[in-house]
Amino acid sequence: MTIKFKTSKNISTFVFAFSLLAPVVLSSVLSSVLTLNAAAASVAGQRNLSTGDGKVEFLAIGRPGFLKVKGEGAKPKGTVKLVDGKASGEFTVELSQFKTGIELRDEHMKDKYLEVGAHPKAIIRFSGIEVKSGAGKTVVPAELELHGQKKPVSLEAKLDVLVVEVTFKIKLSDFGIAIPSYAGVTVAEDVSITVGSTLVESL
Amino acid sequence: MTQMSHLLRHFAFAVFSAAVISATSDLNVAQAFPELTRHGYASCTACHVSPNGGGVLTPYGRNLSRELLSTWGTPREAEVGHGALPASWMEKLDSSKVRIGGDARFIQTHRENKNVRAGQFFFMQANVEVAYDEGPWAVVVSTGKVEDPRGKNEFKFVSTKYYGLLRAGESFNLRAGRFATAFGLNLADHTLSVRRPLGLGPEVDRDNIEASWIGEKNQYFLSLMETSSSTSDSDRERAVVGRYERVLNERSRIGGSFWHGDGGGTTTGFSRDLAGLHTIVNASESWFLSFELDRQWRHVRLPSGTSTTESQYGFLRVHYEPVKGLWPLLQLQHERGDVALDSSEVNKYGAGFNFFPRPHFEIFGIWNRAIRQDEWSDEAYLLLHYYL
Numbered sequence: 001m002t003i004k005f006k007t008s009k010n011i012s013t014f015v016f017a018f019s020l021l022a023p024v025v026l027s028s029v030l031s032s033v034l035t036l037n038a039a040a041a042s043v044a045g046q047r048n049l050s051t052g053d054g055k056v057e058f059l060a061i062g063r064p065g066f067l068k069v070k071g072e073g074a075k076p077k078g079t080v081k082l083v084d085g086k087a088s089g090e091f092t093v094e095l096s097q098f099k100t101g102i103e104l105r106d107e108h109m110k111d112k113y114l115e116v117g118a119h120p121k122a123i124i125r126f127s128g129i130e131v132k133s134g135a136g137k138t139v140v141p142a143e144l145e146l147h148g149q150k151k152p153v154s155l156e157a158k159l160d161v162l163v164v165e166v167t168f169k170i171k172l173s174d175f176g177i178a179i180p181s182y183a184g185v186t187v188a189e190d191v192s193i194t195v196g197s198t199l200v201e202s203l
Numbered sequence: 204m205t206q207m208s209h210l211l212r213h214f215a216f217a218v219f220s221a222a223v224i225s226a227t228s229d230l231n232v233a234q235a236f237p238e239l240t241r242h243g244y245a246s247c248t249a250c251h252v253s254p255n256g257g258g259v260l261t262p263y264g265r266n267l268s269r270e271l272l273s274t275w276g277t278p279r280e281a282e283v284g285h286g287a288l289p290a291s292w293m294e295k296l297d298s299s300k301v302r303i304g305g306d307a308r309f310i311q312t313h314r315e316n317k318n319v320r321a322g323q324f325f326f327m328q329a330n331v332e333v334a335y336d337e338g339p340w341a342v343v344v345s346t347g348k349v350e351d352p353r354g355k356n357e358f359k360f361v362s363t364k365y366y367g368l369l370r371a372g373e374s375f376n377l378r379a380g381r382f383a384t385a386f387g388l389n390l391a392d393h394t395l396s397v398r399r400p401l402g403l404g405p406e407v408d409r410d411n412i413e414a415s416w417i418g419e420k421n422q423y424f425l426s427l428m429e430t431s432s433s434t435s436d437s438d439r440e441r442a443v444v445g446r447y448e449r450v451l452n453e454r455s456r457i458g459g460s461f462w463h464g465d466g467g468g469t470t471t472g473f474s475r476d477l478a479g480l481h482t483i484v485n486a487s488e489s490w491f492l493s494f495e496l497d498r499q500w501r502h503v504r505l506p507s508g509t510s511t512t513e514s515q516y517g518f519l520r521v522h523y524e525p526v527k528g529l530w531p532l533l534q535l536q537h538e539r540g541d542v543a544l545d546s547s548e549v550n551k552y553g554a555g556f557n558f559f560p561r562p563h564f565e566i567f568g569i570w571n572r573a574i575r576q577d578e579w580s581d582e583a584y585l586l587l588h589y590y591l
Binding site for chain 1: 243245246247250261262266267270271418453454
């Protein structure tokens, strides 16, 4: 990152601005390249896969101020079975692994709202996700077990044989979770969740 | 440890009380931490009553200072009075609609070049800010004193901030009164090149009517501004000012501002246009940077015609947070008072730190080497700040 001012007025402005924008542009390009390199393999027959490296994130919006509460750190564990180009399986997530960046908020989330002592895991069960290399996302029905309750959810799923990514939204009240509120800031009832994982062949 | 916290609580409260009682005149220094964008706080309204940040805190913002900013701390240290007042009073205050804030600042400056070596310690600011926050509307009044480093030492109470705020729905706000106009980044450091050299520092009181729309991804501010009647002829101005910000990746933001003003005295007048870009980028959990670059076109009306000067001011500040509450920083500031003149260019290379040892305590130190052509000068200051 080069920053230089001892130049003509227009060039110095350009260099100053570019020095900031360059990392953003490069990051976007790299991200695109990595996406295009998703694995492409045969989908015929039956294969048993299990999760490799993965992550689960959630995003909730607090009001006032539209503050973003992002939960990170949890990893999905589970298996996926591929039969005739369609995937079914389940992912389990240890809820105690989530961190939001503020210790007190994590405590409240786990103890007061998710009640991880009584309900330590969330489980997503799905079937019928079509496996297509390079294809976009498809919407498939699934079941989410959270806070001791099982509810249907609609997954936006993308499965490129060895990489799976699903996103979905839940309504906290559907799972009997109280709406988090602290010192005048209240979290919106809808929470977005993303699950992504590589898949490896299992016996 | 408990005894130490107890002593600290009383010390902080005593310092603040003494500051409020004994300081000399008010200075409208905004106190916001837009750097907290990296934690998901892209707008100011979760933590501050003001839509543009700074000033009196909401109960949430008060607690966040302990949870997110300070290295050490106990729960009650974030309270008004730093935990020295009875807990029952605090419970009543928290459940009421009254919000209390304020600032006390002490500063040690140092300036050195081949001709001068000078330092000064002074009590910069002490003020109290009170808000009545009804929900859909709020009223905020600040009063206090400051020691003028230029030697005035006037002993008077003044109020450089007061406003009424109407929250019309979740996103739309209307505000009228005296407060800092929303332009660029609202950092507390008013010595930055994008403030005082552009005449946007706290020395000038500004009356505003401000409309703002704060959404999940986009934020808009539009203000009609007029400097107060006490402003000197040369600084008197009316302006229309706008600011837009876009939230990126939940934890960064980028924005632009404009300012069109007209003013001056009875014999000569001026108009000016400013355009600026700013951003706060969260590069990783520990690295973050803030940046602003403003360009000004100032047209001075003279009997012989109009003279136009184009100038440019900017800064880039890179922070690293090795442990919570300690932010070492490197910064670059750029000033070019007349873009047509190389001799007007000053670049300042600086290093410093923010340190938030306990809730509501801030220590800020910065050293800058300013280089103009072949001349250099060093400037440094150490700021001790306690906000109520």
